[in-house]
Amino acid sequence: MRVYLAGPEVFLPNAREVLDAKIELTRRHGFIPVSPGDLEIPAQPTKRDFGLAISAVNERLMLSADAIIANLTPFRGIAADTGTVYELGFMCARGCPAFAFSNVAQSHFERLQIYYDGRIADDAQGRPRGSDGLAVEDFDMAENLMLDGGIEARGGAFVTRTAAPGRLFEDLAAFEECLEIAAGRLLRDGKPSSSS
Amino acid sequence: MRVYLAGPEVFLPNAREVLDAKIELTRRHGFIPVSPGDLEIPAQPTKRDFGLAISAVNERLMLSADAIIANLTPFRGIAADTGTVYELGFMCARGCPAFAFSNVAQSHFERLQIYYDGRIADDAQGRPRGSDGLAVEDFDMAENLMLDGGIEARGGAFVTRTAAPGRLFEDLAAFEECLEIAAGRLLRDGKPSSSS
Numbered sequence: 001m002r003v004y005l006a007g008p009e010v011f012l013p014n015a016r017e018v019l020d021a022k023i024e025l026t027r028r029h030g031f032i033p034v035s036p037g038d039l040e041i042p043a044q045p046t047k048r049d050f051g052l053a054i055s056a057v058n059e060r061l062m063l064s065a066d067a068i069i070a071n072l073t074p075f076r077g078i079a080a081d082t083g084t085v086y087e088l089g090f091m092c093a094r095g096c097p098a099f100a101f102s103n104v105a106q107s108h109f110e111r112l113q114i115y116y117d118g119r120i121a122d123d124a125q126g127r128p129r130g131s132d133g134l135a136v137e138d139f140d141m142a143e144n145l146m147l148d149g150g151i152e153a154r155g156g157a158f159v160t161r162t163a164a165p166g167r168l169f170e171d172l173a174a175f176e177e178c179l180e181i182a183a184g185r186l187l188r189d190g191k192p193s194s195s196s
Numbered sequence: 197m198r199v200y201l202a203g204p205e206v207f208l209p210n211a212r213e214v215l216d217a218k219i220e221l222t223r224r225h226g227f228i229p230v231s232p233g234d235l236e237i238p239a240q241p242t243k244r245d246f247g248l249a250i251s252a253v254n255e256r257l258m259l260s261a262d263a264i265i266a267n268l269t270p271f272r273g274i275a276a277d278t279g280t281v282y283e284l285g286f287m288c289a290r291g292c293p294a295f296a297f298s299n300v301a302q303s304h305f306e307r308l309q310i311y312y313d314g315r316i317a318d319d320a321q322g323r324p325r326g327s328d329g330l331a332v333e334d335f336d337m338a339e340n341l342m343l344d345g346g347i348e349a350r351g352g353a354f355v356t357r358t359a360a361p362g363r364l365f366e367d368l369a370a371f372e373e374c375l376e377i378a379a380g381r382l383l384r385d386g387k388p389s390s391s392s
Contacts, residue, residue, distance in 0.1 A: 011331040013319070051335030055345020062289075076311060076330070077273030083340035085278045089285030090346075093258075115272060123209070134272070135207040139247030144279035149251020150286075 001186055003031040004062050007071025008081040009169055010036050018170055025172060029179040030187045034065040062090055067097040069178050072143055073168060074104050078111040080143055092150040099156040099182050101174035102142055103163035109138045157181045197382055199227040200258050203267025204277040205365055206232050214366055225375040226383045230261040258286055263293040265374050268339055269364060270300050274307040276339055288346040295352040295378050297370035298338055299359035305334045353377045
């Protein structure tokens with residue numbers, strides 16, 4: 001079973017090292033890893049064409065995969081990396097088992113409380129709203145309900161943990177917990193291989 | 197042709213009014229609008245179950261649609277609403293024509309320059325990185341390359357404009373431009389209906 005490893009690790013200074021660690025853990029749990037960066041991107045005439053070529057290669061890799069594990073750790077703000085979220089929606093539409101993890105254990109609602117500095121109040125209909133008037137989702141979920149809902153509807157799990165200090169995108173404990181759950185649900189023998 | 201209208205307008209205090217305006221504009225351009233909130237969500241025992249029910253209804257609405265127009269205006273930060281991005285990826289995987297708009301005209305790279313307060317420098321490989329070491333995408337795109345790439349690969353367009361002051365999520369000029377382009381590409385007569 002081929003598992004697409006989505007996440008913003010590609011942006012790290014030590015991306016290759018972290019991707020290789022994820023690939024190795026994925027193999028150890030009995031899956032075939034499919035990772036962005038697996039294929040070379042051919043040179044292109046413009047920056048934009050190069051970006052489009054990366055997109056095309058990643059879509060091709062997703063189409064070759066049977067499941068996804070998405071790193072939804074908040075990225076440059078309070079929400080997940082949009083590229084990773086696109087990929088999660090893409091794989092969910094294909095009916096693939098979808099798993100996710102975040103290295104921030106706070107719920108979506110808790111992150112919004114921090115974003116609004118606690119200035120959240122119920123409107124006349126009893127719906128919580130931030131100081132800018134925008135409704136605040138309070139559904140005991142780790143991210144926007146489309147993400148948590150899509151994962152749950154495909155039999156997946158969304159694992160959240162607090163990362164080791166300074167290792168927000170490098171701590172792989174939550175990722176490994178995801179792999180263990182996915183192996184239990186998706187692989188014939190239901191267990192990580194003995195080398196894990 | 198049924199068009200799913202994805203976007204964070206659902207969070208606005210005047211959500212119904214803005215959604216109704218989008219629905220009306222969509223009809224006027226010859227499409228059948230499919231909008232979150234079209235279906236009633238049945239009561240649920242827990243907050244989480246209610247969130248899951250909304251997700252299920254929105255997925256059902258997407259499956260009933262033939263195309264998507266996604267509002268990718270930066271939401272609570274420098275990037276698009278994650279729920280909307282999930283829906284964009286979902287519809288792209290289904291092979292549906294995908295269009296998007298943003299009421300912020302800055303490119304992804306320009307927003308990152310602001311985010312990093314200009315502290316972006318090339319690494320040893322010539323790849324731009326922010327002060328935290330994270331790579332900065334510089335592909336002449338409006339959002340993460342998976343979003344711009346997915347839209348372009350499905351024959352769509354990504355329209356960006358600067359919204360009227362104080363109307364970041366209510367200004368529908370970019371949305372209407374999207375509808376015009378979509379009608380030209382997707383409808384038999386190639387033009388908005390005479391009532392527009």
